[in-house]
Amino acid sequence: VLFRMMGAGRDTWKATRTVVLTTLFLTFGANYTLAALPVLKPVILKNTYYRGHLIDNAKYGVMTSASNLINTVLPFFSGVLVDVYGPSYIALLCSTCIAVGNLVLWGGASRGDFNMINGCEMLMGIGNVTIHMCQLKIYAHWFRGSTGVGAGLVGRVTGFDVAIGRVFGLMGALIPAPLMEATGKWYWGLWLGFIFSIFAWPLCLVYVLHERTLPAPRQ
Numbered sequence: 762v763l764f765r766m767m768g769a770g771r772d773t774w775k776a777t778r779t780v781v782l783t784t785l786f787l788t789f790g791a792n793y794t795l796a797a798l799p800v801l802k803p804v805i806l807k808n809t810y811y812r813g814h815l816i817d818n819a820k821y822g823v824m825t826s827a828s829n830l831i832n833t834v835l836p837f838f839s840g841v842l843v844d845v846y847g848p849s850y851i852a853l854l855c856s857t858c859i860a861v862g863n864l865v866l867w868g869g870a871s872r873g874d875f876n877m878i879n880g881c882e883m884l885m886g887i888g889n890v891t892i893h894m895c896q897l898k899i900y901a902h903w904f905r906g907s908t909g910v911g912a913g914l915v916g917r918v919t920g921f922d923v924a925i926g927r928v929f930g931l932m933g934a935l936i937p938a939p940l941m942e943a944t945g946k947w948y949w950g951l952w953l954g955f956i957f958s959i960f961a962w963p964l965c966l967v968y969v970l971h972e973r974t975l976p977a978p979r980q
Contacts, residue, residue, distance in 0.1 A: 790958025796933030811875040828886025839891040848895035858888030863955035870948035
């Protein structure tokens with residue numbers, strides 16, 4: 762539907778639909794978890810311990826900024842890796858990091874372990890920033906356009922990606938609280954982030970495999 766609205770032809774849609782439908786969901790789990798943590802702040806402060814004591818606002822700030830701290834230098838090196846090895850395989854590695862990070866986050870939350878939560882935030886931060894670069898690289902590769910075929914669709918596809926990312930974030934803001942009330946376990950909202958990450962991982966694998974069957978990109 763997206764490509765038909767944008768005026769892409771039938772052949773273009775067939776060649777690129779798998780690219781779009783898989784790439785859009787690569788950050789599903791990461792965006793959900795990033796939005797869920799602030800919603801859960803009050804219960805995190807009441808249920809998370811560091812050296813036998815409940816964490817305070819300062820420790821919570823360290824925890825939520827861990828992913829940002831690791832990404833002050835990492836993006837440059839991530840960009841080099843994406844250029845050298847290609848976005849598909851790096852995206853698969855990053856999807857694994859995000860899934861493992863979400864699993865450790867759920868385990869740390871269920872145990873109230875500050876160190877586990879902090880460590881997984883760093884791991885997910887590494888995966889999240891790099892996989893976003895992979896998305897942009899994939900979009901630029903398939904939809905960049907040329908003087909022969911026109912301006913391309915990079916702007917529109919990227920805009921659609923940003924919109925979908927906001928939807929994932931909205932889910933992270935709205936779901937954890939009702940889920941906590943329904944289950945009586947505050948950390949089940951974070952378990953859902955792991956499920957979304959597991960959903961995104963095979964989609965990334967589908968793209969890696971499908972990439973080999975697609976025709977050469979437009980010149």
